[in-house]
Amino acid sequence: MPDARIIEVDVYDVRFPTAAAGDGSDAINRGDYSATYIELRTDAGVPGCGLTFTNGRGNEITCAAVRALAHHVRGRTVDELFADPVAFSRSITADVQLRWLGPEKGVIHMAAGALINAVWDLRARLAGKPLWQLLAELSTEELVSTVDFRHLTDALTPDDARRLLERAEPGYEERLAVLRRDGFPAYTTSVGWLGYPDEKVRSLTREAVAAGWTAVKMKVGGSIEDDVRRAGIIRAEIGPDRLLMMDANQVWDVDQAIANMARLVAFDPYWIEEPTHADDVLGHARIARAVAEQSGGRCRVATGEVAANRVIFKQLLASGAIGVCQVDACRVAGVGEVLATLLMAAKFGVPVCPHAGGVGLCEYVQHLSIFDYLRIGGSLDGRMVEYVDHLHEHFTDPVVVRDGCYRMPTAPGYSVQLVPASIARFAYPDGPAWR
């Protein structure tokens, strides 16, 4: 595989004016979808592209964090960095001065993820493979060497990881054939944003059913009467067999979540997502036990889109607090930390349904779910990738979703390269869209 040296880290503050339309509004977030976008300039003429999704104002903060971390990759080659993948990721996540600003959470960890993912994108481009394929074709030992097991060994050891990877070896070719034929199952979150009136929810749900979707997600966490009414509208439109998921975006207290779900289980949700504060592992565990009881075991708790790092996932998974793992491609520190999370989810028997939407998240996570199916989870049972039909036109290799499934990406890389004209137009604050 050809090597490349990283000459410079170019950072772009890109923002799309989505707030005015109510797209993306939920119980606690109303923003202009934005991204801290990175291109690694290299001596090989091939870029490395990464991003972290943000919510409008404050994107300059994650941009500043990427600049503060950039010296860890500037001047290095891909071969050097991947000679010891854990040392590479720790150089960024455990920087002796910057670590204090997290540690391993929030702005500094999101910036770490964007930078680490950009290096993985570069590696995949140099290999001429989409990221899922690069990962899927790595040996067991290479995959294990990519995971930082620090602070995880009480739940996942290198030997555990080896066993999980070996367990999934049989059937690899068959699963690859299934994906090439059918794609990877998706669900849509475009029907029930809180900003939408009832009639828009009804018509969008009807359109989703007509377009072949078999699983849809609605936002809850407004007034409970509104939530119940909207759940009724959506369940009536999708019928009894399609899946309905609910997302509370952390607005409820623990007891409030349990009380509200006592009413909402009537609409047979497959999961309740972010029922309370994202950091509340013990609270999620209590809610999980309660909704299992309320629903006769049909409803699960899901979370992950703002779970800060692998240590939070370790606890959520080991304690039975979640029944669906919604890892985010850029909230955690890149491919290596996602890999740790996929392995822990497999160890504790929890399906992974990555968080997507935002800017570029669908592009990113399709690779992760495909890899998970091929090498770790080994099953499509209960697995779906979120899909939101926003902003894909700004990517050079956008996702392709047909008949409710993601089609396999084939272009080299991690699929988050932005179209140059979009960067120029939506650059903040000087692009024409913002002037």
Next chain:
Amino acid sequence: MPDARIIEVDVYDVRFPTAAAGDGSDAINRGDYSATYIELRTDAGVPGCGLTFTNGRGNEITCAAVRALAHHVRGRTVDELFADPVAFSRSITADVQLRWLGPEKGVIHMAAGALINAVWDLRARLAGKPLWQLLAELSTEELVSTVDFRHLTDALTPDDARRLLERAEPGYEERLAVLRRDGFPAYTTSVGWLGYPDEKVRSLTREAVAAGWTAVKMKVGGSIEDDVRRAGIIRAEIGPDRLLMMDANQVWDVDQAIANMARLVAFDPYWIEEPTHADDVLGHARIARAVAEQSGGRCRVATGEVAANRVIFKQLLASGAIGVCQVDACRVAGVGEVLATLLMAAKFGVPVCPHAGGVGLCEYVQHLSIFDYLRIGGSLDGRMVEYVDHLHEHFTDPVVVRDGCYRMPTAPGYSVQLVPASIARFAYPDGPAWR
């Protein structure tokens, strides 16, 4: 009380070149002590001062975060903001666009804390009282109205808070007299940084004993042989009756912490601080059970200096994971969130020994422990405030520590105003200390 309108939020990037001396080095942090320093300019001629401590590089990121939040206080008056203290703090901690960058953790939450504390400092200056006194003289209802109970009500309700405050009412005047006479107990962390050679550790410990300290803290988490040897040196110097605390700064995995403590309990530590990753509530709970057993109930687990928010403290306290609560004045979102934590600690019977050191942390937290003793905890038993003798000369109202105790601050405010000449000299990157 006179009111004041906030005209502008001035933000300063101030860094002290401490890394070269090895001061402040531990198992995972080696930095130049620094602060994102705020002065609120007002129409009353009185400033409001706040800061968040950082570790050198990256201080520009928290500065950017403060600037992104500043519009929430610019143009407002103190009376307006405190008419609804929870609405005021939520306007900053739950900003619909910036919340995504945490949520409520890391850079954005530290910036929120600096800004909220600056407003509290302004309020105390206008009242002509040191912050501890302003707080201690608020009515029970005013204190309760300052706490954001969202996501806490499964552990602490407003009624719980009222009962705890009423429980501590008897003896207020006597406790105040004790503090005025003796000051508040302190311990020193200056004897055993990892960067120091054995002989320096020995001589510093000897000096600490001679200076009247009855409790000292050492860093552990290097090689276990080094830790054991240094613990032996310090215990030999302080004798059997003085307290020895140990701080691992999160370097151990859960099982490794348990194994290492099996050796270190021989030196009779009062607590083991940050034995593993700060986010690992369940891990801390396991370690707490193990060290209690190893030490016959003499050793506790302590953490808090990087505990991101009140939801983490809720879990640590409710699950018995910590026996000492080390809340930090500026890691969480200011006085209101600290108050929530003090109340939860009291509810679960855990003494509060705040984290200090860094830049301005001693100045800040003395107020919190004094208030806790007067109005909530009501006891000095097991309570101490950390003390590190660094950088106090840069403050206009520095802490005064004599005979191992903090003397009561008397000047109005929260004690973190920097001397103008220090801001000018250590401003980064243009001050003379950095040019």
